[in-house]
Amino acid sequence: MTSASINSASGPARRTVVAAVGAAGLSVALTACGGSDDDTSSSSASSGGTGSTGSSGTGSASTGGGDGAAGSALTTTSEIPEGGGKVFDAEKVVVVQPTAGTYKAFSAVCTHAGCGVKSIADGVINCPCHNSNFSIEDGSVKSGPATKPLPEVKIAVSGDSITLA
Template sequence: MAAAGAAGLTVALTACGGSDDDSSSSSGSSASTDSNGATDSAGSTGSTGSSESASTGGAAAGNALTTTAEIPEGGGKVFEAEKVVVVQPTAGEYKAFSSVCTHAGCAVKSVADGLINCPCHQSNFSITDGSVKSGPAKKPLPEVKIAVSGDSITLA
C-alpha cells in the first residue's frame, strides 16, 4: 500500500498539467539515464526497491551522486531519478536544490547562464540561491543538503 502511495506521489510531482489537483494517472514514460543517474529527457522512473528519502526526493543520503568534475562552474546538472539539481555558482562552491518546479510540479531540465530552467512554463531559478528569476513560479527551489569530499558529491 505504501509503495502505491509513493508511486502516485512520484507521478504527481513529475506530472505537469493545467490543473493543480492531486489526481494522478499510472501512465509511465521512459528516459535515458547515464551511469550517474542523470537524464536528458522527461520521464518517470520505476521503483527499484531502493529506499527513498523525503528530504532529497529519492536518493538515499550518503550515496555518491556525482563528481565535482561533472558540475561546470556557473552551471550544473539535473539528476532526475534523485529529483535534485547540483550547481557550482562560483569556483569550488557546490549547492543542490530540488528539481521539482515550485509552480506546477514539473521537473526542471537544464542549467544554463546561471539559471535553472523549467521547460513547462518557463520559470527560471538562480543557481546561487534557488530564487525565482522569471516565470510564473513564486517560490524558490528548496535547497537540498549535499556533502563534498575530495571530488565526490553525495546527498547528505
C-alpha cells in the same frame, strides 16, 4: 426485495466505486505531472556570486526536496561545470557550481506545477513546462510563473565526490 436493498447488500454503492476510481486516476495523473523525462542536462555559463562552501569545497547544507538516499554518491566535482550544473532526475536533485569550488543542490521539482527542471544555462535553472527560471546561487525565482524558490537539498563534498547528506 427492492433494487435498493439488493444494491446495499451486495457491496459499495456505484457512486462510491466511481469516486474511488476517479481518485486513483487523479493520483496517477498528479504523480506523472511531478515526474520528468529521463534526460539529464548540463550546461556551463558564467555567473558570479557568493557561495556557502568557501574554498574547502564542502557542500552546502539545508533540508530540501530530493528523494535520493542520504549518503548516496551523486557525481564528481568535475561533472559540475562552474556557473552551471547537472540535473539528476532519479534523485530529483539539481547540483550546481555557482562559483569555483562552491557546490549547491536544490530540488529538481519546479515549485510552480511540479514539473522536473531540465537544464542550467547562464546561471539559471530552467523548467521547460511553463518557463520558470531559478537562480543557481540560491534557488530563488528569476522569472515565473513560479513564485517560490527551489528548496535547497543537503549535499556533502568530500574530495571530488558529491553525495546527498
